[in-house]
Amino acid sequence: MYSYGGKIEGGLSMKTSVKKSAQEIYPISLPTPFLVGPVNTYLIKGEALTLVDTGPFTKETETKLEYELGVLGFSMKDIELVILTHHHPDHIGLVHKFMPYAKIAGHPKLKPWLKKDKDFLERTMEFYTEMYFSHGVPEKWIKKMRQKNEQFMTFTEKAELSTELTEGSQIEGLSGWTVMETPGHAQSHISLFREKDGTMIAGDHVIEHISSNAIIEAPYQHGEERPKTLLQYRDSLKRCLTSNYIYSGHGKTIENPKELIQKRLDDQLGKAFSFKRKMGKGPIQVFDLCKEVYPQLYQKQTSLTFSETLGHLDLLEEKSEVGWEKVDGKILYQVK
Ligand SMILES: [Zn+2]
Incomplete structure (x- = not known):
């Protein structure tokens, strides 16, 4: 439990305490220097004040994040839990700024990237x-x-993970959400799923306006074969067909994910045959x-x-x- 002051849905400005069931999700769009354009991070008012992803380590991004949190009545020091969807710099870059105050949670495969x-x-x-x-x-x-x-x-800057999240993990401080491993775009990728209403926070796993790239990565253990990332990605996509609403790492929220996911799967097959x-x-x-x-x-x-x-x-x-x-x-x- 914690208190906050600021604007809440409905335009009211007030100070109140957040109930366990409230869990409003506030998208915060942040600038990046990358081709992909702005990145979406999400503030969730769970039992712990949670931020999903941080944006890249640039002064411009940090200033915007501070400003947007301020509009919602918070500062960066108020964040109690940071959850990272995957290791790409536009998602983890500013995480070290939260380390003194917040728990940092993500997939164990984030570790070597965070530690550099x-x-x-x-x-x-x-x-x-x-x-x-x-x-x-x-x-x-x-x-x-x-x-x-x-x-x-x-x-990115050096940082450390304090909480490991893997398939099926329940998140302390954010009740009702379950972790789903969704490798493909990145080996460290996780998505958060709220069973009650089928809401998903999917990082770069599903993006409405672009098809997510299943980036080829090195195996984590020496001597292993490289993961076949597009095949992994397709399996991870199929697992998301049960979602009703997706908060994405870039662009708009996705209101009809099943249709979009089916289209992505079909398009990949079509593309393979054109190759x-x-x-x-x-x-x-x-x-x-x-x-x-x-x-x-x-x-x-x-x-x-x-x-x-x-x-x-x-x-x-x-x-x-x-x-x-x-x-x-x-x-x-x-x-x-
Ligand atoms: Zn990414």
Whole structure:
């Protein structure tokens, strides 16, 4: 329980205490320096005053967050619980600012990202370098992607997780919500589900105006295979068909999630077959196919277009439409 003063729904300005059942959700849109545009964070008045995601570590974002919390009658110091949906900088960047006062909760896979664990980050970089090389990406592009990754990391600061949330976790301070692991867009991704009314806070798992990218990531344990992120993503999407209302990490809230999710699943299949048509007869490397499908975009968004291409090839492979072999360290795909 806690007190707050400020504007509440209905336009009344008053000071009152929040009842356990109130749990109003207040979207707070924050600027980011990234192509995706503003990010949505959410203030929830549960038993603990909760913020879902924080926005990136920039002065502009922090100032806006302080201002928006102020409008609602709070300061950053009032936040008692921060829940992070996934490890991307536009969602976790400012979390260190809350560490002295709040519990920080998220999936255990957030930990090495929050800590900026040197070994983990080096291993991840090595994985990307080797993977890109085997799929025909020239050195120049690999270097550019590495630089971009390093730049992204400057929008976060070191922080630590105090509460681990995994599949089925109930959240202390936020009763009625259950954690759902929704890997695909990110391996650390979780969504929050309120069974009572089918409301979901889904981070970047479902976005109305863009299809979320199932970004290729390194395995967390040395020697493991890379996760097939688009296949994971599709499984995670199917699990959200029961939701009635989705608060998203970017853009509008989604009022008809079932329809949107079904469309995303169908579109992915359609896209996979359009990739297959572009493959032609001969063996082809992922990067050559990527350039064929995204002749302009691959130059600006190399890692995202690469993830799209490899992800849809994983989907075609699962459907036994394509196969691959490794010849002299290079992976070649072929239509079956
Ligand atoms: Zn993201």
